[in-house]
Amino acid sequence: MPISLPMTEKMSHDILIVGGGAAGLRAAIAAAEVDANIDIAVVSKVFPMRSHTVSAEGGAAAVLREDDSLDLHAFDTIRGSDYLADQDVVETFIEKAPEELIQLEHWGCPWSRDVDGKISVRAFGGMSVKRTVYASDKTGFHMLHALFQTSLKYTQIRRYDEWFVTSLLIEEGKCVGVTALDLETGQLHPIVAKVVLLCTGGGGQIFPFTTNASIKTGDGMAMAYRAGAALKDMEFVQYHPTGLPGTGILITEASRGEGGHLINKEGERFLERYIPGKMELGPRDILSRAIMTEMKEGRAFEGEYGGYVHLDLTHLGEKMIDEKLPFVRELVVKYVGIDPVHEPIPVRPVVHYMMGGVSTDINGNTSIPGLLAAGEVACITLNGANRLGSNSLTECLVFGALSGRAGAQYALEQQPVSENAVRSLADKEQKRIAKQFLEKEGGKERVASLQEEMHLTMEKGCGVYRTGESLQESCTTLKKLRERFADVAIDDRGRIFNTDLRGALELEFMLEVAECIAHSALAREESRGAQSRLDFPERSDEKFLHHLLAYATPEGPRFEQQPVTITRWPPEERKY
Amino acid sequence: MNPQNSRPEDLLYRPHMSFWWWLQKRNYFLFMVRELSAVFVGLFALISLVGVYRLSQGEDTYQLYLSALQTPAARVLFVVILLFSLYHTLTWIHLTPMIMVMRIGSKTVPPILVLIASYLAWMVISLILFYLLMVD
Amino acid sequence: MSTIKITVNRYNPEKSSERYTQSYTIPYKEDMVVLDALNYIKNHVDGTLTHRWSCRMGVCGSCGMMINGDPKLSCATFLRDYYPGEVQVDALAHFPVIRDLVIDMSDFMDKLVEIKPWIIRSEEKPLEEGEYLQSPDELNLYRQFSMCINCMICYSACPVYGHDQSFLGPAAIALAHRYNMDSRDEGQDQRAEIIGSHEGIWGCTFVGECTRVCPKHVDPAAAIQRSKVQLTKEYFLSWIWPRGKR
Numbered sequence: 020m021p022i023s024l025p026m027t028e029k030m031s032h033d034i035l036i037v038g039g040g041a042a043g044l045r046a047a048i049a050a051a052e053v054d055a056n057i058d059i060a061v062v063s064k065v066f067p068m069r070s071h072t073v074s075a076e077g078g079a080a081a082v083l084r085e086d087d088s089l090d091l092h093a094f095d096t097i098r099g100s101d102y103l104a105d106q107d108v109v110e111t112f113i114e115k116a117p118e119e120l121i122q123l124e125h126w127g128c129p130w131s132r133d134v135d136g137k138i139s140v141r142a143f144g145g146m147s148v149k150r151t152v153y154a155s156d157k158t159g160f161h162m163l164h165a166l167f168q169t170s171l172k173y174t175q176i177r178r179y180d181e182w183f184v185t186s187l188l189i190e191e192g193k194c195v196g197v198t199a200l201d202l203e204t205g206q207l208h209p210i211v212a213k214v215v216l217l218c219t220g221g222g223g224q225i226f227p228f229t230t231n232a233s234i235k236t237g238d239g240m241a242m243a244y245r246a247g248a249a250l251k252d253m254e255f256v257q258y259h260p261t262g263l264p265g266t267g268i269l270i271t272e273a274s275r276g277e278g279g280h281l282i283n284k285e286g287e288r289f290l291e292r293y294i295p296g297k298m299e300l301g302p303r304d305i306l307s308r309a310i311m312t313e314m315k316e317g318r319a320f321e322g323e324y325g326g327y328v329h330l331d332l333t334h335l336g337e338k339m340i341d342e343k344l345p346f347v348r349e350l351v352v353k354y355v356g357i358d359p360v361h362e363p364i365p366v367r368p369v370v371h372y373m374m375g376g377v378s379t380d381i382n383g384n385t386s387i388p389g390l391l392a393a394g395e396v397a398c399i400t401l402n403g404a405n406r407l408g409s410n411s412l413t414e415c416l417v418f419g420a421l422s423g424r425a426g427a428q429y430a431l432e433q434q435p436v437s438e439n440a441v442r443s444l445a446d447k448e449q450k451r452i453a454k455q456f457l458e459k460e461g462g463k464e465r466v467a468s469l470q471e472e473m474h475l476t477m478e479k480g481c482g483v484y485r486t487g488e489s490l491q492e493s494c495t496t497l498k499k500l501r502e503r504f505a506d507v508a509i510d511d512r513g514r515i516f517n518t519d520l521r522g523a524l525e526l527e528f529m530l531e532v533a534e535c536i537a538h539s540a541l542a543r544e545e546s547r548g549a550q551s552r553l554d555f556p557e558r559s560d561e562k563f564l565h566h567l568l569a570y571a572t573p574e575g576p577r578f579e580q581q582p583v584t585i586t587r588w589p590p591e592e593r594k595y
Numbered sequence: 596m597n598p599q600n601s602r603p604e605d606l607l608y609r610p611h612m613s614f615w616w617w618l619q620k621r622n623y624f625l626f627m628v629r630e631l632s633a634v635f636v637g638l639f640a641l642i643s644l645v646g647v648y649r650l651s652q653g654e655d656t657y658q659l660y661l662s663a664l665q666t667p668a669a670r671v672l673f674v675v676i677l678l679f680s681l682y683h684t685l686t687w688i689h690l691t692p693m694i695m696v697m698r699i700g701s702k703t704v705p706p707i708l709v710l711i712a713s714y715l716a717w718m719v720i721s722l723i724l725f726y727l728l729m730v731d
Numbered sequence: 732m733s734t735i736k737i738t739v740n741r742y743n744p745e746k747s748s749e750r751y752t753q754s755y756t757i758p759y760k761e762d763m764v765v766l767d768a769l770n771y772i773k774n775h776v777d778g779t780l781t782h783r784w785s786c787r788m789g790v791c792g793s794c795g796m797m798i799n800g801d802p803k804l805s806c807a808t809f810l811r812d813y814y815p816g817e818v819q820v821d822a823l824a825h826f827p828v829i830r831d832l833v834i835d836m837s838d839f840m841d842k843l844v845e846i847k848p849w850i851i852r853s854e855e856k857p858l859e860e861g862e863y864l865q866s867p868d869e870l871n872l873y874r875q876f877s878m879c880i881n882c883m884i885c886y887s888a889c890p891v892y893g894h895d896q897s898f899l900g901p902a903a904i905a906l907a908h909r910y911n912m913d914s915r916d917e918g919q920d921q922r923a924e925i926i927g928s929h930e931g932i933w934g935c936t937f938v939g940e941c942t943r944v945c946p947k948h949v950d951p952a953a954a955i956q957r958s959k960v961q962l963t964k965e966y967f968l969s970w971i972w973p974r975g976k977r
Contacts, residue, residue: 066836068881070789124862127850127913129870131878136864161877168848168906180840201831204603225901232785265762268788350788353807364948467774510778513745515606519778581842606744607827612893620800623890626938690937694956700869723863 032060033430035212039067042394043218046423053427062179074436075159075320076271078151079412099404101548102590118454120418128165140274140515145302151409156346194389195436198448205594209445213433214426221373221395232270239396241528243377248385251378254540258307262369263431267322272408274298275299282329283318287380298594304405304549307368329363339377343555344479366455374402383422393422462508490541497534632683688713734758735755740821764807781831792880797821802887848909851918869914876909878947885941898934901941901951908954
């Protein structure tokens with residue numbers, strides 16, 4: 020790989036946003052509105068309209084109706100988080116949520132409407148009242164396109180499309196930019212910035228069955244972790260109860276919100292035995308565990324891809340399904356070959372979201388000056404041990420906006436970063452990539468096989484149900500996989516659009532994040548929210564009512580504790 | 596080609612569209628037939644205009660024009676024109692519902708009704724013209 | 732074990748300025764889509780095979796390519812529709828190729844910006860006053876045209892674009908129409924200047940292939956023809972009743 024040519028183009032910005040999904044684009048627009056002269060860069064490894072936000076279906080929650088209250092949304096969120104959410108964060112979130120959804124409406128987002136022209140709301144898991152705003156059942160798609168198209172208005176936003184960020188540039192403890200691989204040319208460039216805002220999403224691809232797209236590989240989390248920032252609450256991985264077996268394609272919670280039932284092999288609505296108060300509208304962690312238990316105890320169907328239960332929409336009627344759940348019908352007809360109007364859908368829990376991430380404050384600041392994070396990649400935390408459906412899309416907007424603004428303000432106060440200062444850091448990264456991948460000789464490991472082994476151990480040891488033993492085994496396996504990664508050889512040694520190289524770099528990120536997840540789950544000796552340990556089946560507020568901060572060391576993560584901020588809702592038993 | 600010294604734009608492979616593109620797909624071919632049919636519709640209009648002109652030049656000239664139209668070659672031409680005109684009309688009638696969105700109040704008229712209305716309009720106008728031109 | 736043959740039309744500027752084909756025979760399963768086949772090849776046979784993909788559920792628009800001569804989403808095209816025959820895969824037609832199945836999207840991205848795909852209003856309502864009211868019927872006027880996933884398959888099917896890349900193209904014009912039909916938008920006049928040009932709607936000869944191949948049933952051909960009707964009406968009306976006064 021050649022040393023970067025002298026930069027003919029200015030690659031220095033005030034604020035550099037990594038990732039072009041809902042959080043990243045919202046942040047970019049927010050930064051642009053702080054000051055017309057702010058120079059904003061959005062660096063994304065895919066074109067922004069391909070970001071994973073696009074796959075979200077169900078909706079975005081906020082208090083918009085008379086029959087609702089901010090306190091109720093806060094309580095629902097805190098109870099849903101199994102009391103691990105920081106309540107000051109929740110209070111900020113629910114307060115700002117309504118204006119963000121109205122703002123998106125003003126920007127053209129085609130929210131579904133009531134007959135009187137007002138924005139509609141639907142029921143969703145864990146929510147006491149109907150407050151989930153939706154755009155048919157393609158909410159993420161419409162939100163992303165509205166945000167992306169609106170962002171095109173702001174000429175001070177410069178986009179680097181299909182530039183893969185490989186590392187953060189840290190100088191004297193401060194983040195001063197990134198190194199990014201221009202996929203089209205294969206050249207690695209340093210891009211300096213006064214502020215870097217990570218909006219890279221989560222890492223569902225660490226697991227074999229996931230709703231997540233191929234691009235969700237935990238990039239930002241791994242980069243921040245390597246740079247010395249803390250990752251928080253990594254043990255909490257959300258399984259969405261209703262994904263298609265095999266492909267993992269998401270069947271939105273809205274299908275239950277609109278009245279769908281979950282049925283086991285014996286034809287019973289089995290949730291009666293687990294959460295009779297809420298049934299199909301219970302929070303995701305409880306439902307996923309219920310389905311896994313049904314599978315374990317032989318009351319589920321058996322299929323090519325393992326066990327599954329039925330999601331029955333047949334009683335809703337064709338008209339309702341076409342009006343409220345048309346995309347669900349389309350997906351099921353296409354990928355399962357049945358019509359949900361007439362037949363129940365096979366579903367099973369699949370990995371969907373990571374509650375954990377780079378530890379930040381309300382404005383997105385991490386422990387590294389100049390480095391911010393927002394969206395799924397960040398853990399402030401709003402969602403605690405379990406996220407309620409439809410809070411995440413709103414989260415991206417609220418905290419994307421807050422960190423975009425905060426980042427812009429911070430940038431206005433900083434001196435420009437000298438490009439020469441980071442030249443040697445960028446050269447080092449270039450040499451690393453060349454030596455490790457492009458010019459590597461020998462090497463017998465393949466990216467795909469290591470990824471499969473990572474999948475196996477994560478599903479087995481780090482899944483819905485965990486034990487100390489299974490987690491320890493996963494930690495050991497992952498350590499070995501990381502060692503074996505040093506021996507990886509990629510087929511493609513070319514420069515032009517090398518997706519083999521990109522895949523290897525992504526696997527490197529994933530292994531690091533996976534290890535952090537496994538160790539964090541081992542360190543938390545309790546069951547809370549999405550973490551369910553068979554050897555510690557109870558929640559223990561005396562011992563574990565705190566966040567686990569993980570810092571990278573060569574021997575694995577070192578943990579520190581961070582207390583949970585409690586304002587008005589003292590922790591109690593999580594009842595539904 | 597040395598990628599190191601080339602600009603990215605120069606490394607792109609730029610495909611070339613074949614002159615025979617319209618033979619490569621059934622729909623492309625049918626499209627070209629539809630476009631070609633306009634030529635024949637135009638030709639008929641031209642022939643009619645010539646007829647008007649001949650009429651203005653006097654009864655004899657007009658009769659000569661009419662005899663020319665009754666030669667075997669002319670009859671074949673008219674059959675061809677008729678076939679192309681039918682194809683032209685039918686394809687455009689079927690495209691009409693896509694283009695003409697009719698609204699009554701806030702509801703949209705179902706496309707099938709627009710299609711039926713187009714057919715009916717065609718029939719009615721054709722019958723009227725037939726009566727005017729053919730029935731003496 | 733059942734197998735199927737996949738033949739890819741490839742391109743690597745670092746090797747040659749010409750394209751070349753390469754065939755792979757891989758294990759076949761009934762529920763496999765073309766994307767699965769390409770991923771199998773890349774993961775287990777030939778890591779140099781280069782293609783774009785992300786969501787694998789037909790909503791991100793990354794994986795458009797020519798499959799046996801027809802532009803399709805590789806994640807939404809089942810091998811069983813071709814099995815046991817050979818499946819031929821090629822980069823999306825009418826676009827410059829960067830590598831293998833990856834095409835250069837810069838032209839489309841430029842056109843996207845050109846048509847001003849955002850709500851244009853002379854006066855914005857303050858957020859505290861809530862949403863702009865829009866009835867379900869008003870939403871239905873443009874909803875279909877908002878479904879575009881920017882996969883550019885329509886550009887591949889359009890012979891006008893194939894001949895002349897200055898044509899704005901189906902997706903861009905359909906998006907302009909989406910905003911023009913949105914009751915909250917007041918930007919029709921601004922967009923009319925852009926789409927009412929030779930490179931815009933008047934370049935379209937209504938082949939209709941764009942609508943046939945669109946995986947999301949956006950119906951761009953309808954958007955373009957309706958824009959033609961609308962702009963023509965506006966043009967004649969403006970003689971009698973100038974726009975500014977309306």
